[in-house]
Amino acid sequence: MLQAEQLTKRFGAHLALDHLDLDIRSGEVYCLLGSNGAGKSTTINIFLGFLPATSGRALIDGLEVSVNNHATRNMVAYIPEVVNLYPTLTGLENLAFFSGLSGYAYSRAELRSFTQTAGLQDAALDQRVGGYSKGMRQKVGIAIALAKQAKALFLDEPTSGLDPHASNEFAQVITRLSSQGVSTLMATHDLLMAKNLGHRIGIMHQGRLQQELHSEAVSYAELTDCYLTTVNQSV
Template sequence: MDTPALIADDLVVLRGGRKTVDGASLTVAPGEIYALLGGNGAGKSTTLFAILGLIKRSSGVIQVAGHDPEVAPDAVRAAAAYLPENVALYDHLSALENIRYFLGLAGQTRTGAELDQAFDAVKLAPAARTRRVSGFSKGMRQKTAIALALLRQTPVLLLDEPTSGLDPAAARDFHDLLIDLRKRRVATLMVTHDLFGAADTADRIGVLQGGRIAQEWTAAAQGPRFDIQALHQSYAGPDAA
């Protein structure tokens, strides 16, 4: 059994005097995709922010590639690539220029062949790579950001609603890429409302309710990965069809 690349144990986070996260616990092993579902305000994004060290936890344990974000924030951010729901890129720069710039901020350089390999992996057309991203669709922006995550070669990937606003083809490409990252032994934590995408891709699915993991499922080794109807009823409530 691999040592988890990401650990959150009995995590508590206060925001505005309220326990937004109240005892949440989860682990993600190398090469595992964990999908975290939950309604609006359930604490999903807050959990990601605490893992990154962007907000302080009140109690509990967080380890990212063996580092505590409050003790070693730079080490955590070097070990974890984060993809927000709305990717922030410089519109006046091309996809290639954005990636080179952000790699430079991280103190990293990559060869032209490595850059092409990353763009090929995310299926960003060669003609688009030197275009300004001001004209990019959301899917193209997501592909650029994922290419950057690939090039950073971090052991942990954190995703916040990665398929929100994507068309079905772009969402399928994204999930195919996650499966490729699994082969590369990347530990992926994906916050999402996309139940069907999670069921197709994830190795484990957890539902965050009341600030803690209320239910968790593991994909079957054989046959259908998850019982979609059972997942839907648990996630959407007893009135869900």
């Protein structure tokens, strides 16, 4: 579903992404780990069509992002660390607005079914988003992804700053979407979340994918060791 083929990005003389290969199947949750500046967000931004690759290809459902930008954007949803919503609109109004941008005109009952699946309490629907917690904003982000029927989710440190309960709720929703065939590429610094939520885990260092692990094949302690060894090496 998501493929990177020798994906490379230079910012001037700086090599931010160095011949990255990824192959993420439908329904798979793939977690990208790596220290600050490893190239995780750059990878996501190229898949989203926000940044052009210097060389190599990013493909979504077989379509190359750089030549099918509109079509690939329609297939994906992006949930950054802080979901950008209109603070003076309610949760439901934000959802109606953003799903409208993708060409959908849902009834209130349909919009409510998305917020319910995303775990947002009904009581919050008609409150202005300016008063929402970070976790509630994330849930609206998930509801937007559901409403646009995204085939793939790109998550950039989505659980950073969430309390354990909210993180856990978030993970449950991603797992449910995964079982429905939605692929997820998630950049995170949360090793425990990667271990528990990811099917596979990639560890990046200085723009390169250095390790790829199946999460059920490693313990949390082994993952931590592998991560520290990888990010402490000089390339």
